[in-house]
Amino acid sequence: MEYSWEDLRAIFVMQGFAGISLFSVLLLMGLGLALIFGQMGVINMAHGEFMALGAYTVYFCSELTQSLAPSFGPYYFVIAIGLAFLGSALLGALVEWAMIRHLYHRPLDTLLATWGLSLILQQTYRSIFGAREVTPELPGWLMGSFSVSDTIDIPINGVFVLGLAIAVTCGVLLFMFRTPFGLRLRATVQNRKMSGAVGINTEKVDRLAFAIGCGIAGIAGAAFTTIGSTGPDSGSRYIVDAFLVVVFGGAASLFGSVVSAFGIAQAQSILEFFLEGTMGKVATLFFIVVVLMFRPQGLFPGKVRSN
Amino acid sequence: MIKPTDQQTFLLEVEGLGVSFDGFKAVDDFNFYMDRGQVHVIIGPNGAGKTTVLDLICGRTKATSGNIRFNGKEIRGMNEHNIVRLGVGRKFQNPSIYEGLTVLENLELSHPKGRGVFSCMVFRRTEDIQKRIEEVAEEIGLLEFLETEASILSHGQKQWLEIGMLLMQDSDLVMLDEPVAGMSVRERAETVNLIKKISKNRSIVVIEHDMEFVKQIADRVTVMHLGKVIAEGSMEHVQQNPKVIEVYIGH
Amino acid sequence: MFKTLFKNRGEWIAFLATIILLAVILPLVMPIFRLNLIGKYLTYGFVAVGLVLLWGRCGVLSLGQGVFFGLGGYCMAMFLKLEASDPESTAIQSTPGIPDFMDWNQLTELPAFWVPFKSFPFTVLAVIAVPTLVAFVIGWALFQRRVGGVYFAIITQAIALILSLGIDGNQGWTGGRNGITDLRTLLGWDIRSESAQYILYFVNLILLFGCVLVSKYVTNTRIGRVLVAIRDREDRVRFSGYNVAVMRAVTFAIAAMFAGIGGAMFVLQVGFMSPSLIGIVPSIEMVIFCAVGGRLSVIGAVFGAIIVNLGKTTFSEASPELWLYLMGGTFIAVVMFFPKGLAGLMEKLFSLKAVKAGFASLGSKMKGLVSKSDAKAEEETSSTTPLETPTTNSGK
Numbered sequence: 001m002e003y004s005w006e007d008l009r010a011i012f013v014m015q016g017f018a019g020i021s022l023f024s025v026l027l028l029m030g031l032g033l034a035l036i037f038g039q040m041g042v043i044n045m046a047h048g049e050f051m052a053l054g055a056y057t058v059y060f061c062s063e064l065t066q067s068l069a070p071s072f073g074p075y076y077f078v079i080a081i082g083l084a085f086l087g088s089a090l091l092g093a094l095v096e097w098a099m100i101r102h103l104y105h106r107p108l109d110t111l112l113a114t115w116g117l118s119l120i121l122q123q124t125y126r127s128i129f130g131a132r133e134v135t136p137e138l139p140g141w142l143m144g145s146f147s148v149s150d151t152i153d154i155p156i157n158g159v160f161v162l163g164l165a166i167a168v169t170c171g172v173l174l175f176m177f178r179t180p181f182g183l184r185l186r187a188t189v190q191n192r193k194m195s196g197a198v199g200i201n202t203e204k205v206d207r208l209a210f211a212i213g214c215g216i217a218g219i220a221g222a223a224f225t226t227i228g229s230t231g232p233d234s235g236s237r238y239i240v241d242a243f244l245v246v247v248f249g250g251a252a253s254l255f256g257s258v259v260s261a262f263g264i265a266q267a268q269s270i271l272e273f274f275l276e277g278t279m280g281k282v283a284t285l286f287f288i289v290v291v292l293m294f295r296p297q298g299l300f301p302g303k304v305r306s307n
Numbered sequence: 308m309i310k311p312t313d314q315q316t317f318l319l320e321v322e323g324l325g326v327s328f329d330g331f332k333a334v335d336d337f338n339f340y341m342d343r344g345q346v347h348v349i350i351g352p353n354g355a356g357k358t359t360v361l362d363l364i365c366g367r368t369k370a371t372s373g374n375i376r377f378n379g380k381e382i383r384g385m386n387e388h389n390i391v392r393l394g395v396g397r398k399f400q401n402p403s404i405y406e407g408l409t410v411l412e413n414l415e416l417s418h419p420k421g422r423g424v425f426s427c428m429v430f431r432r433t434e435d436i437q438k439r440i441e442e443v444a445e446e447i448g449l450l451e452f453l454e455t456e457a458s459i460l461s462h463g464q465k466q467w468l469e470i471g472m473l474l475m476q477d478s479d480l481v482m483l484d485e486p487v488a489g490m491s492v493r494e495r496a497e498t499v500n501l502i503k504k505i506s507k508n509r510s511i512v513v514i515e516h517d518m519e520f521v522k523q524i525a526d527r528v529t530v531m532h533l534g535k536v537i538a539e540g541s542m543e544h545v546q547q548n549p550k551v552i553e554v555y556i557g558h
Numbered sequence: 559m560f561k562t563l564f565k566n567r568g569e570w571i572a573f574l575a576t577i578i579l580l581a582v583i584l585p586l587v588m589p590i591f592r593l594n595l596i597g598k599y600l601t602y603g604f605v606a607v608g609l610v611l612l613w614g615r616c617g618v619l620s621l622g623q624g625v626f627f628g629l630g631g632y633c634m635a636m637f638l639k640l641e642a643s644d645p646e647s648t649a650i651q652s653t654p655g656i657p658d659f660m661d662w663n664q665l666t667e668l669p670a671f672w673v674p675f676k677s678f679p680f681t682v683l684a685v686i687a688v689p690t691l692v693a694f695v696i697g698w699a700l701f702q703r704r705v706g707g708v709y710f711a712i713i714t715q716a717i718a719l720i721l722s723l724g725i726d727g728n729q730g731w732t733g734g735r736n737g738i739t740d741l742r743t744l745l746g747w748d749i750r751s752e753s754a755q756y757i758l759y760f761v762n763l764i765l766l767f768g769c770v771l772v773s774k775y776v777t778n779t780r781i782g783r784v785l786v787a788i789r790d791r792e793d794r795v796r797f798s799g800y801n802v803a804v805m806r807a808v809t810f811a812i813a814a815m816f817a818g819i820g821g822a823m824f825v826l827q828v829g830f831m832s833p834s835l836i837g838i839v840p841s842i843e844m845v846i847f848c849a850v851g852g853r854l855s856v857i858g859a860v861f862g863a864i865i866v867n868l869g870k871t872t873f874s875e876a877s878p879e880l881w882l883y884l885m886g887g888t889f890i891a892v893v894m895f896f897p898k899g900l901a902g903l904m905e906k907l908f909s910l911k912a913v914k915a916g917f918a919s920l921g922s923k924m925k926g927l928v929s930k931s932d933a934k935a936e937e938e939t940s941s942t943t944p945l946e947t948p949t950t951n952s953g954k
């Protein structure tokens with residue numbers, strides 16, 4: 001197939017923007033994971049289900065608004081995002097208390113246990129919301145797109161999601177590096193015993209960190225509703241990508257997660273246009289795995305792993 | 308074991324060795340020569356880079372500059388297991404043994420026969436090996452504990468067991484990182500005897516803080532400070548050195 | 559040799575009992591349809607046995623064993639498909655002589671990598687060699703760079719996703735999502751006939767017990783102790799002069815080889831292979847077969863594969879909802895409450911019995927009623943110590 005220079009430019013820009021929506025979701029997923037996995041060393045295989053919970057929360061709010069207060073339609077979305085965060089964070093805290101905290105010294109077992117949790121959550125969603133994919137009624141201001149040129153349209157929801165992702169990222173960075181809790185978390189990560197000895201309640205720190213990581217996954221779910229419909233297994237479809245984002249970026253580096261989320265999303269999105277079906281994703285994942293074989297520490301290795 | 312033919316060369320020559328972590332020079336232009344059959348002790352205040360030197364020699368940390376020659380062969384950049392196979396044994400600061408196995412099994416696993424995947428699969432405990440294990444166990448005073456699970460040994464016995472594992476490996480050079488840390492007075496005395504006994508046919512590098520202990524075992528002493536050698540010689544010699552007194556002994 | 563394979567009488571009895579159950583009792587009481595299902599479950603037993611070595615002993619968790627199961631299975635399926643696609647039976651296709659799905663995808667020629675699979679000896683070799691080599695290369699590359707623990711798990715999981723999506727996406731070459739189906743004969747022998755199913759069941763069983771014995775041998779010789787040592791004290795092993803990376807890569811390769819044989823036997827007994835059998839979900843389910851059976855026990859792993867799959871078939875027929883809850887709950891329960899799985903439970907049960915037996919024999923000895931040899935045998939059982947406790951059973 002032949003593409004003219006003009007076509008190629010338009011394809012790149014359009015796919016680039018489609019990629020930006022994917023980037024935003026991956027980034028939000030990756031951030032939560034980076035917090036839980038990168039900082040605490042816990043593999044949460046149910047992370048995708050926390051994302052799905054966020055998405056279902058938005059759907060639920062949308063349904064509720066529709067039936068109770070249709071006039072509230074344009075505004076509910078913002079509140080729903082907050083609820084998505086809270087819902088996932090609460091469930092996260094519960095899971096940490098019931099399960100994760102007993103398994104901190106057995107990371108591989110945590111992985112299996114959280115996989116079990118993800119099966120249970122998926123089935124729960126299926127029982128409550130049905131096996132069919134659902135889409136919330138998005139407010140009007142999120143729809144449509146602005147045209148930059150004849151061949152290039154930029155969808156508003158993409159821009160909104162990007163903004164959301166950037167805001168959350170900044171929030172997490174500020175939280176980690178500018179608040180007393182962030183300091184405690186970083187201290188606990190570096191030396192658990194010592195932190196306990198100087199009076200940090202490490203159990204509480206763990207629980208809160210896990211809850212926040214899950215909460216961010218909830219926001220990822222809310223963002224996800226603007227670009228796709230939600231099904232019981234929507235979350236699990238993103239889990240491998242999200243883990244690769246974190247590992248590829250360098251597990252302890254939040255900045256690395258941002259860069260690798262961007263790279264992976266753009267590569268997938270642009271390759272998808274030129275290759276058939278899922279092969280864009282296959283090519284991207286394959287590339288990452290090969291890179292990781294030669295550079296397992298990822299793009300931006302942190303100091304935490306040097307031991 | 309010492310081969311009389313190459314007596315003239317050093318067993319271990321370390322020249323201009325350096326390593327930096329994120330710009331911090333943990334070891335800098337480190338020179339170190341070792342004869343056969345010597346006990347050489349490295350002392351120095353905390354953070355002087357003593358353990359790092361051992362890590363560099365045995366390949367656990369990769370050096371950024373310098374040379375390490377063992378028996379005349381450059382070993383810098385080699386894999387840990389290859390360095391071990393040449394005859395360099397390393398004991399860690401905390402006793403690092405296989406807690407779930409018996410003393411006998413711990414020693415057996417350290418026997419140089421059966422280090423490859425397939426030789427490992429066909430390994431049999433022959434008479435010779437059994438004898439060698441008993442010899443070493445006798446030397447480290449654990450003969451009556453051969454069938455005991457290593458996890459229930461006392462701290463001192465664990466340290467000895469790890470030394471015994473190095474003896475099983477038939478190392479020409481044995482590196483001991485703080486072998487008497489956490490030991491009782493009696494255990495210390497026995498360790499002194501052990502080190503003297505085993506130094507008869509191999510060379511030993513020891514890192515230690517306990518000056519009394521160092522005096523009893525050291526043929527030569529190297530004093531390190533901030534990654535560099537500041538004095539070297541006999542114990543009496545370095546104790547006179549004003550620099551040493553300033554940074555270390557005078558404290 | 560015997561002593562190397564079976565450390566104590568308990569292991570020997572468990573092994574014998576398993577053989578009697580699977581090779582005598584089940585074939586006698588089950589109709590062939592059910593027996594064939596058991597045979598299918600047992601092909602997963604190969605994977606689980608490999609995981610006992612890799613995960614239980616060596617502390618390396620692979621979430622990509624489906625890849626090797628699939629590689630072995632696809633090798634076999636390609637051979638059978640080519641046999642089923644002779645020019646006569648595919649005469650109605652626009653290109654006769656190539657597999658039907660290729661014809662549907664407008665391929666006019668057999669792709670080059672399919673051609674060697676016309677040969678049966680090559681296929682048998684490939685079933686064993688392909689998974690083994692792929693695993694060794696991946697393992698060596700990663701272990702050499704000290705990748706282990708959760709990183710290894712994530713990367714192997716990604717490989718499972720890549721392979722299943724890749725097969726899915728290349729319909730013309732691989733049969734795509736539907737997989738390779740309609741496999742009927744092996745060298746002209748109808749593998750769907752009742753007699754063939756019986757024969758294949760026993761061939762499968764012999765191969766499986768071959769793998770069980772191999773892993774028992776590996777476990778109980780020096781290499782088994784080295785693997786456990788690597789799991790618990792990697793650095794020490796390295797400084798005892800072992801090449802840890804190669805040791806791990808070889809273990810990974812052995813586990814992959816078992817999985818590959820299992821995949822090939824699956825194809826022969828079930829008659830198809832598809833990407834849905836090798837992706838993320840089946841791969842992690844294979845781990846749970848091993849965990850349920852007991853990650854340190856090879857016989858346990860065989861039973862784990864049978865029991866979980868039996869449960870899956872039974873429950874997903876009756877109530878698929880309930881099955882997912884049960885499966886999820888199993889994952890959590892095994893990890894949190896029974897880390898040694900069924901084998902651990904059995905051991906506890908028998909060691910209790912053994913203690914009682916010990917007391918009984920003591921009592922009767924005093925009365926002088928038992929012969930000396932009997933008492934000795936009793937003593938042996940009571941001194942049966944459990945396998946080493948998995949203090950850090952999950953690696954780093």
